[in-house]
Amino acid sequence: MTYEQFAKQIRRETLRCMNSQGSGHVGGSLSIADLLSVLYTSHMKADPRKPKMADRDQLVLSKGHAGPALYATLTLKGFFPMDWLNTLNKLGTRLPSHVNLNLTPGVDMTAGSLGQGLSCACGLALAQKAQGFDNYVYVIMGDGELQEGQNWEGAMFAGAHKLNNVIVFVDNNKMQIDGMTSDVLSVEDIEAKFKAFGFVTDRVDGHDHAIINDAIVRAKKDTTVAPHCIVLDTVKGKGVSFYENLGPSNHSTTVTDEQFAKALDELK
Numbered sequence: 097m098t099y100e101q102f103a104k105q106i107r108r109e110t111l112r113c114m115n116s117q118g119s120g121h122v123g124g125s126l127s128i129a130d131l132l133s134v135l136y137t138s139h140m141k142a143d144p145r146k147p148k149m150a151d152r153d154q155l156v157l158s159k160g161h162a163g164p165a166l167y168a169t170l171t172l173k174g175f176f177p178m179d180w181l182n183t184l185n186k187l188g189t190r191l192p193s194h195v196n197l198n199l200t201p202g203v204d205m206t207a208g209s210l211g212q213g214l215s216c217a218c219g220l221a222l223a224q225k226a227q228g229f230d231n232y233v234y235v236i237m238g239d240g241e242l243q244e245g246q247n248w249e250g251a252m253f254a255g256a257h258k259l260n261n262v263i264v265f266v267d268n269n270k271m272q273i274d275g276m277t278s279d280v281l282s283v284e285d286i287e288a289k290f291k292a293f294g295f296v297t298d299r300v301d302g303h304d305h306a307i308i309n310d311a312i313v314r315a316k317k318d319t320t321v322a323p324h325c326i327v328l329d330t331v332k333g334k335g336v337s338f339y340e341n342l343g344p345s346n347h348s349t350t351v352t353d354e355q356f357a358k359a360l361d362e363l364k
């Protein structure tokens with residue numbers, strides 16, 4: 097299966113999951129579908145039959161509100177049955193809207209309170225090194241999320257401890273809950289900020305699969321003993337025209353039966 101086909105499947109299943117409750121964090125879930133397609137096709141060392149395998153790669157979805165995009169990816173990879181997607185946020189569910197490592201096979205860190213993921217990833221990365229594993233800890237952060245101060249404590253720690261097994265992705269869709277990130281509180285220059293804390297950085301089109309893959313391959317091949325940050329320029333709501341056109345109000349919005357059917361038409 098191509099990256100393109102898998103990304104479309106991820107978008108379809110993400111919206112199916114949200115359609116089960118009638119709404120969800122649509123914009124920021126669709127904007128990471130292409131990254132998830134590349135990561136889970138070519139990079140994540142993870143086994144759906146052994147989701148807690150000690151020497152696996154780990155993914156910290158720090159922007160934990162995009163849980164449905166990760167659930168779509170994980171179920172398509174065989175981590176749990178597809179019909180779990182219909183239980184988003186329902187009483188007793190294994191799929192809460194914000195990711196929880198104790199509930200969902202394949203979810204490596206609990207998140208939802210923004211700003212904490214990189215700190216958690218530092219702990220995971222140190223532990224992996226202590227055990228002699230040569231795997232990676234990937235972190236997906238939002239651009240608005242970068243306004244949280246704890247990110248920069250995490251970045252300082254990762255840089256100081258030269259955690260070269262950490263690769264941070266910033267889903268730079270330029271929007272947050274209340275509007276454009278540049279209007280609320282600008283987070284640029286993102287690369288310069290991470291560089292200042294000792295990261296090696298890169299910035300690429302977050303919807304071009306080959307380019308995303310190249311950036312990850314470059315980060316892994318790089319011999320600098322340092323954590324890496326790849327800023328992905330993305331579009332919030334990417335892949336479904338009427339969600340893209342909503343602008344910042346696509347952050348959390350409806351996925352009615354009618355909208356879902358229209359989206360499926362666009363995602364053929």
Ligand SMILES: Cc1ncc(C[n+]2csc(CCOP(=O)(O)OP(=O)(O)O)c2C)c(N)n1
Pocket residue numbers: 123124125159161208209210211237238239240241242267269271272273332347
């Ligand atoms: C500490 C904290 N403050 C506020 C929120 C509420 N909240 C959820 S998503 C969001 C916007 C985040 O914007 P961004 O990181 O750019 O996410 P994306 O655009 O990828 O959805 C906010 C403020 C939260 N989850 N955690």
Ligand SMILES: [Mg+2]
Pocket residue numbers: 124238239240267268269270271272
């Ligand atoms: Mg954003």
